[in-house]
Amino acid sequence: MLILDAISWILDPAHWDSVNYQAGIREELLAHLWVTLVSVVIVAAIALPVGLYIGHTGKGRRVAIAAANVVRAVPTFGLLSLLFILIGIGVGPGLLVFVLLGVPPLLAGAYAGLEAIDRQTIDAARAMGHTEWQILFRVELPLAAPLILGGLRSTVLQVIASVTLVSNFGINSLGDFILGGLASRDYVQVVAGSVLVTALALLVDALLALLERAAVPRGVSRGDGRTTARGRRVRTAPTGTPIAEGN
Amino acid sequence: MSIEFRHVRKTYPDGTTAVEDFSITIPSHSTTVFVGSSGCGKTTLLRMINRMVDPSAGQILIDDEDVSGIEPVALRRRIGYVMQNSGLLPHRSVIDNVATVPVLTGTPKAKARQDALGLLDRVGLDRSLANRYPGQLSGGQQQRVGVARGLAADPNILLMDEPFGAVDPIVREELQQELLRLQREIGKTTVFVTHDIDEAFLLGSQVVILERGGRIAQTGSPQEILANPASDFVAEFIGAKRGKRRLTAEERGSGDDVLLVDAGGYPAGLISAPEGRITLAGTGPLSRSISNKTDQAGDA
């Protein structure tokens, strides 16, 4: 069974070391993680401030949505190919693409998170005498945190998947096993590579999911309570509305 | 702390005029109620006091100082504000919610929390609720927390925007009574907004009835307005012409009470008439002539 062969391939310690020009699992895995991390940090540096600005002030929302729609339509692989041809292989163009594709989910998470907050809560905070910055940091961010982290989760997955594709372009990643294996018809390696990158993605996603759940402030509804409508009316409580018991 | 509106006007960028030309003096240490139907600008006027809304023209003065010259954040920390859905911060406990403004102005957290506990007592809440979150409280409890929060910084002015609108009638009545009690104890300058004329008459020492565009239909004490509605609009609004406020007395047969019935024939209340005599408070000509009449009724 191919899958069993693949698993034993992965478990073989020899495959974890780099031999001659063939990078081992350890090297590819670390490279993959490193590129992902750098990309996500850059994405956060761009998308968080912009997203928070859009969410807090309400301006630029249309542009953000339009941009997100366009980015969604662009084939990752195509953009990678183009940039690598134009600029040359190396981490630079790759990062450019990863960041470009990774910004929309986090951006959307940031402004959606802020928008989901009950306007009354923010109005009350302002009326009590919070400055605008205090409102952002003491009220909006805590309440928007779950959705922002949800956006981060999407971004990270997007980047992990994109990094898998750059095997032919001079960046080490777990995708090397898949594409390299295809080239050399070593199907065990191909499947092994797929299993590895899948496991990585699932693990990272699970961790971020836990983080997302932990970020929900005590006493608050998540604000996405619309999806079950079992005969009784489910009030869509915006994030940050205390759902009073018995009301 | 008295508040004065001078020729205040508010127009929005889309052209709608919420307030045309509003002038009034709000005396200190009493409750003034702005009452009117939706769209009359009452909430807009209230929110001009703590600069949540700025007027397009005119001035608002607190103790003769123009609020436009006061920094908004500092102003808001000095004014208590209670809104309709309590507006509590859902991710903070009840006690932290109450202590919000003192903490903002620099009071050490421990002291602020201690003071907040005292306020919970004041508004009739059990101290055990202090560490709960707003989402775990009933609507009425949340509103009480909102009032406590408004009082926390010991402001001289308290603004209340339909604070009891979202709770059921029984709870509303309790809260109204609490507020009356608080007013007697503390005596802050309170501006209260409502669309319910009965609530206005209950809570206000000065009632301001508003029409569209913030036009004042009548100002005065509840007694003055009820006794002398200034226009048809006011009369209609307070229901003077409607059956509910036009009462006639009916004999009940046995017993000492006289039944008051409204124009629709529904019982509205009872007047006690021991030995067939209705005593009218006051010493005007009417009281004397009614006393005479009931003497006759008592004879029969």
Place this chain on the structure above:
Amino acid sequence: MAWVLSHLGDLWTLTLAHVGLSVPAIVLGFVVSVPLGYAASRSRIARAVLFTVGNILYTIPGLALLVLVPVALGIPILNPINVVIALAIYAIAIMVRSAADAFASVDADVRQSATAQGFSAVQRFWRVELPLAGPVLLAGIRVVSVSTIALATIGALVGIPSLGSFFTDAYQRAFPTEAVVGIVLVLVLAAVFDVLLTAVGRLLMPWNRRSSALGARVSAVAVPAHAGGR
């Protein structure tokens, strides 16, 4: 430009191949997601299970899925069916959530009044709930369509012809024009599909003139924002 004109035949063939991969996936995605999404909207358990499974499947990077699907099904990797199935899996993973939201957005009062008037459950589904969920479903399918068309390019990496073939070829020849053409074609195809879907939506739901505004707003929130070419 000259290159485009001299290769019109290839452009057409690969576009068709691309459509041949995308359309079945989108259709399959829609057809499977609607009942699953309905179930998710009506039952907490169904929702938890479906969303979790969908999440896991969606988390798998595209290239890996293209390999794992044939392994799981016992088909050779170099079969176009794999791409269709992988694309369909993504489509379903995205669309189930959207469909669940769509059905949940139907006002409970409307459903109850329909039942009270005497609709059977089946009639109520077809005549009340499905039409009312329509706009959100449409928004969802539009997102799925765009994502699928972008994602189908990855098939080229495993040797399945699609518009992605332009990218592999362009890189081998260091010929940027070809890559640009490929990207443009993908975008155009996505736009065409979007227009078609909107038109179909307008045809089937004439009562919903505001569908574009609603769709834009809903697709930004109700559908996972990260549904993109992966």
